[in-house]
Amino acid sequence: MDGIIRLVGPSQALEIFGIRLVGFNAENARKLLMTLLLFLLIWGARWVIRRGAKLALRHLSGEQAGFWAIQATHLITAVLLLLGLASIWFDDPTRLATALGLVTAGLAFALQRVVTAAAGYFVILRGQTFRMGDRIVMGGVRGDVVALSFMQTTIMEMGQPPSVQNADPAMWVRSREYTGRLVAVSNARIFDEPVYNYTRDFPYIWEEMSLPIPYRADRARAEKIILDAALRHTVTDSQLGREALEEMQRRYFLKPTQIGPKVYWRLTDNWLELTVRFIVPDRGIREVKDALSRDILAEFERAGLGFASTTFEIVGLPPLRVSPGAAGSTGEEVK
Missing domain, CATH: 3.30.70.100 (Alpha-Beta Plaits)
Known part of the structure; x- marks a missing residue:
């Protein structure tokens, strides 16, 4: 067994059947273990922060306090996670610069929409587009904003009044009331389409x-x-x-x-x-x-007033006469 799987070299690289596996060594194993511990610590810190925010804001009413508590928790844990991963895996500044260059190049091609959605998230946080609880139309979805994450905005969908019932997508609820569907819309849509806000500044x-x-x-x-x-x-x-x-x-x-x-x-x-x-x-x-x-x-x-209508009401018919010369006719007048 020792001849099949071995740790060789000063870096204790993993070797199987004489083939050295790139990246599999004792140092990376320790970093992987530390990464798992970091995720557990961040998850615990997130739970503690959210619990603390709920206790601190329990006397405050309104949706905005809870919204900002959730967003602050997301931002703090994201920053801690990024700093922790950079500290574990990129202890050498030259390696960090190289990795950042590769990541930036990859983002430019493969993750354009993801980056745009994240940018939209920070634009939304400024509060100039909409806030939690606002009634908006975004990405063709009409409804109330019920959740916001780094990538998506969740909207409780509402129906359409009869005047816009033919709009796309069409709804079965003929009024501005909830349909019961939760729709996730990418934050990137704020850069592509107008966002209609029913409630901002003037409810x-x-x-x-x-x-x-x-x-x-x-x-x-x-x-x-x-x-x-x-x-x-x-x-x-x-x-x-x-x-x-x-x-x-x-x-x-x-x-x-x-x-x-x-x-x-x-x-x-x-x-x-x-x-x-x-x-x-x-x-x-x-x-x-x-x-x-x-x-x-x-x-x-x-x-004693009424409404005008294009419909017709038949209130009577004129007498109907049958010609005596018609087949089967008795010559009687039919009324």
């Missing part, structure tokens, strides 16, 4: 509802019913506060705009289209529209 969005009414209807009464319902169920100037909008205008040079609900008229070939524009919170939009629809429908019925 409200503008919405519209269009209602067709006949030209002969009481248009002023219909407008008042719609506007009163919007004032009851949507965000008004007093609820929103001028400070939030003024801050948006200061930071992004937005022009002053209408905050309270407003009804717009549009003439069509078939009816008068009344469109009410209003502001709602970024969550609960379906509930607001449901309440608006119920109130408007009830008030329209009480006021």
Whole structure:
């Protein structure tokens, strides 16, 4: 057995059947053992850091504190792991420089997307694109950000309103509510496509509802019913506060705009289209529209108003006469 497997030379290289295996020696074995111990220590340190962060932040509410605790844990353990591996395997600076050169060359060809995703992670950490809990559209996925890692952003997918139901990918949920699917999107997508953020800096969005009414209807009464319902169920100037909008205008040079609900008229070939524009919170939009629809429908019925439609209702038929000369005819009038 000693003749088959031996440790030879000053470096105690492994030799099998007289063939010396490159890289298999006593020194590398010790380094491999130290690497395994390092991974165990890093795993233990990560557990301790996360437990300590939870204890330190247990009195704080909100998602942002927990998010930053998780990201800090990832960054600290990653730095410790890289420093430990470099210290174990590259104790000679010349070897480290050579290894870094080879790794850089390999990254340039084989790991472009990985490097881009990691760069996207640090861009996201700056908080200028989105934060934990934000409602976004990223990589064609609509939903709320629920997790962030070095490579991927995890989004709780939501459905689509009817106006964009034909968008790709199509959803079976016809509103901005969760579908139940968790979608992982590469962080590199922030460099390739725009990221739409529903909630950053201004947790409200503008919405519209269009209602067709006949030209002969009481248009002023219909407008008042719609506007009163919007004032009851949507965000008004007093609820929103001028400070939030003024801050948006200061930071992004937005022009002053209408905050309270407003009804717009549009003439069509078939009816008068009344469109009410209003502001709602970024969550609960379906509930607001449901309440608006119920109130408007009830008030329209009480006021004797109706909605215009392209459908036809057959309420009667003219008398049908059968010619006496027809075969099998009795000459009777059929009504």
